[in-house]
Amino acid sequence: MTRRRLTAVLVPLALVVATLTAGGTVAQSQLPRQSPINVTPGAIKIDPSQPKLNVSYGHSDVELEYVRKDTAESAGCTTRHHEETEEANVTPGAGHVTVAGVRYELEQFHFHTPSEHRFGGHADPLEMHFVHRSAAGRLLVIGVPLRAGHKSTVDTVLAKLAPECGEPEEVHDIDLNSLLPANRSTLRYDGSLTTAPFSEDVQWFLTAELTVSQATIDRFQSLFVDGNARAVQPLNGRTVTGVPQF
Numbered sequence: 001m002t003r004r005r006l007t008a009v010l011v012p013l014a015l016v017v018a019t020l021t022a023g024g025t026v027a028q029s030q031l032p033r034q035s036p037i038n039v040t041p042g043a044i045k046i047d048p049s050q051p052k053l054n055v056s057y058g059h060s061d062v063e064l065e066y067v068r069k070d071t072a073e074s075a076g077c078t079t080r081h082h083e084e085t086e087e088a089n090v091t092p093g094a095g096h097v098t099v100a101g102v103r104y105e106l107e108q109f110h111f112h113t114p115s116e117h118r119f120g121g122h123a124d125p126l127e128m129h130f131v132h133r134s135a136a137g138r139l140l141v142i143g144v145p146l147r148a149g150h151k152s153t154v155d156t157v158l159a160k161l162a163p164e165c166g167e168p169e170e171v172h173d174i175d176l177n178s179l180l181p182a183n184r185s186t187l188r189y190d191g192s193l194t195t196a197p198f199s200e201d202v203q204w205f206l207t208a209e210l211t212v213s214q215a216t217i218d219r220f221q222s223l224f225v226d227g228n229a230r231a232v233q234p235l236n237g238r239t240v241t242g243v244p245q246f
Contacts, residue, residue, distance in 0.1 A: 035191030104132035149211025
């Protein structure tokens with residue numbers, strides 16, 4: 001398969017059709033390998049020899065909770081801090097991924113609006129982040145862009161949002177595997193957390209997009225009316241590695 005065809009498979013459609021603009025603001029940290037980034041074709045290097053991303057996700061009950069960042073503020077329950085989100089905690093052991101022989105346990109997944117990562121300057125309405133941790137404490141995060149379309153398992157998870165100052169929502173028997181696209185091709189780069197303290201040494205794996213209903217997008221965006229996504233950060237010479245895996 002040619003480089004051009006591989007790139008078309010690996011990168012969401014937005015990368016092909018969007019205007020190539022950098023977007024974003026200056027980094028909130030002076031560290032050089034910050035996330036999220038704007039992925040452009042010139043930054044991508046296709047490398048089929050890279051180790052596969054092996055996903056072992058099962059079924060799990062999910063506890064959807066509102067993650068607060070303003071608990072010390074008296075008006076915290078009625079305001080939205082820009083780093084707050086809805087976070088889905090999974091049953092320990094319900095899912096893991098393996099890369100190059102290293103196992104990373106799935107801890108939780110959460111959501112941002114608009115998408116934190118951009119493709120050719122284009123942002124999708126939502127982005128879902130699956131946070132995994134190895135026994136040595138290293139983080140691996142899978143980022144999945146979400147756009148309006150047919151309903152999916154994401155709609156079930158976000159059917160009722162947890163209040164900022166209230167009880168979590170319990171969602172039963174979620175097929176975690178259905179929250180990832182069937183095509184496991186990825187765009188990989190080394191980056192950071194997208195919330196304070198913006199720690200680096202995070203392995204990022206970006207996938208193709210999934211769809212979610214417009215009603216679910218509207219519900220999430222009505223809670224975070226000013227968004228809860230960090231601006232894209234400078235690439236600083238990093239390469240984004242495209243790894244095909246069908």
